Amino acid sequence: MDFLTKAVLPFFRYRLKQIESHVMCADAVQQRQLSNLIESARNTEWGKKYDYKSIRTYETFQQRIPIQQYDDIKPYVERMLQGEQGLIWPTAVKWFAKSSGTTNDKSKFLPVSKEILWKCHYKGGFDAVALYLGNNPSSNFFSRKGLILGGSHKPVALNQHAHCGDLSAVLLQQLNPLVNLVRVPPKRIILMDEWESKIKAIVDYTWNKDVNSISGVPSWMLVLIKAILERTGAETLSDVWPNLEVFFHGGISFSPYRAQYKALIPSDKMHYVETYNASEGFFGIQGDLSDPAMLLTLDYGIFYEFIPMSEIEKENPTVIPLEDVQTDTNYALIITTCGGLWRYMIGDTIRFTSRNPYKFIITGRTKHFINAFGEELMVDNADKGLARACELTGAKVKEYTAAPLFMLNAGHGRHQWFIEFEHAPESLDEFTKILDDTLQKLNSDYEAKRYRGMSLLSPEIIQAREGVFYEWLKEKGKLGGQHKIPRLSNQRTYIEELLELNR
Structure with a gap:
């Protein structure tokens, strides 16, 4: 382990102990998240509408607040885009993540409060590194460069009150300058909004750098890898970046791509860590490199609820908290967050593989499945x-x-x-x-x-x-x-x- 990684390791070890302690009291941690969220928003327009001051229990919260989808919160978002504040969250919101999880033409602008930015998204990135270092104590993670392949839309000003961009672009725009010391390429390249030009610029800047970690969506990272191999004439990425040791991936399943990555990075020291970081929040990290399931993030200012997929088409489906989930059941994910989303149906489906700790895999989308003949293919x-x-x-x-x-x-x-x-x-x-x-x-x-x-x-x-x-x-x-x-x-x-x- 290099000096710099060894120097910062105690900070990550302290956080690992916190994560481990949450396993023993996960349900209590979740109840604290809900209480804090309700208390924080009691004086917002939303909080007054649903009388948050009188909510004392989860049962009251569940009965009083209806399940939300984007069209339900859109009127609030449109007002926030014009500069109104204190509507669904108390602190000022000036940044919005432009959601592009599907190929629908309609854009969604999701509020990015300072709390969801720092207590959730950045915390998730920190924890992903912490868990990785816990699994790989011989890592030289901070001695070389990390490449993050983010979105193709740089943050832009919608008006004098609001800025928007892909979540990855918003995160990179607000990133602590110290992180830029170990990250490539520079911000001016990674935030380019024309994809093909950006790929070329990334290749030209990074092919001769000492990169040991990469982060991004597997399908698009493959595009970059092949462009690097074409630029260098190398047969494998290990020939270009011999110290490459980890790929933090998410967005789509890694299963169909695993064989391609193994062929392109034939290194026995290469590791793969799945994360679940959506525009709405950071929800999961692979905590054990031998187990594809992810740990549910419990203390990120998010309260979780679930609808069994067997009831998703019902007018009044059963909605349950984390403590009532069962393994081997597909659930639609419902979130309440410190970004001002209240009982919001994110559109993803998950299945728990363990309850102690709470570990899960993503099984698909609530609208992306085939059930034309009763087959329920996820x-x-x-x-x-x-x-x-x-x-x-x-x-x-x-x-x-x-x-x-x-x-x-x-x-x-x-x-x-x-x-x-x-x-x-x-x-x-x-x-x-x-x-x-x-x-x-x-x-x-x-x-x-x-x-x-x-x-x-x-x-x-x-x-x-x-x-x-x-x-x-x-x-x-x-x-x-x-x-x-x-x-x-x-x-x-x-x-x-x-x-x-x-x-």
Whole structure:
């Protein structure tokens, strides 16, 4: 371990002890978060509307405050964008994260209070490093440079009262100057708003630097890695950055990309740490490098609630606090935050793998699944199925999306997959069969619908030409950063647009 890393290690060890202590009293920590949030907002317009001064229990909070989606809070956000304050959170909010988690045209502007910035997002980054160092005590983390590949929209002034940008751009804009001493490239490059120009600038600046950590979305980081290899003529990233030791990744599942990263970074000292940092808050960090599940962040000014996905379509679904969750159940995530979001449905689904400590995996989106025939296929199933098919056939998936295909004969249907391969399988039929068999093993509902093809026929895979997903995102102005391909959809809108572009 280098001198600088050793010097700062005590600060991280102290925080690790705090995180470990929360395991023993997680429910109490969560109750304190709720109490503090209610107390903080009691004199806001929102707090007065729902009489926060009289709320003493979670049950009252649950009964009084309705579940919110973006359209419900949008009128408040629009007023905040014009400079009004004290509406949903007491401290002044001047920054807004422009949400781009889907390819929808409608933009969402999510408030970034100073509390959500420092007590949640930056705290999450600190804890991710703390947990990594706890897992890898021989690390030389601070002796070299870290590369953060963020969003492609630099922060801009909406008006004299408000600034906005992708969350990653907002975080980089407000980052402590000391962090910039160990980060590359400089702010003027990382905040460039034209994606392709930014990639070139990053490559030109960083290819000869001593980088030992990278952070970003796996799909877009691959674009950067391949551009670096093209620039240098190297076969692997380990040849360019021999001291590279960790990739902090998030935004999409790492499973379909793992084999590609292993081939591009064939180093036995390379580690991968998943984080769950959304525009709305920082919710999870992989605390054990041998376990893909993430620790739920408990003391970030966030109170969690959950709706079982089996009830998501009900008018009055069951909503439960953290202490009542069960393992192996898909839940829609509901958050109350120090950014002024109250019982807000973020749109992600998770499944707990452990209750002591609370550990979970992201399983998909509340709107990104396929349930056209009662199969309830989640993104987590799809990612694992593709990973298994790749493992057994030697294929590598670059991007994919899938949707139901309704047949005219006797109510039959199938799933149609549109896949761009980095390396295509020798037999697409074999790949399809492995995918289908794996999905049946992972998902009993899918298996039941596939039984003898009574309602769901074998899936169909259409091989995409190279670069078609990139072109699709470019057409929509959605290149880079937090922009992601919608993996599963109950409708055919996305796949039909891609199929048309593929011709």
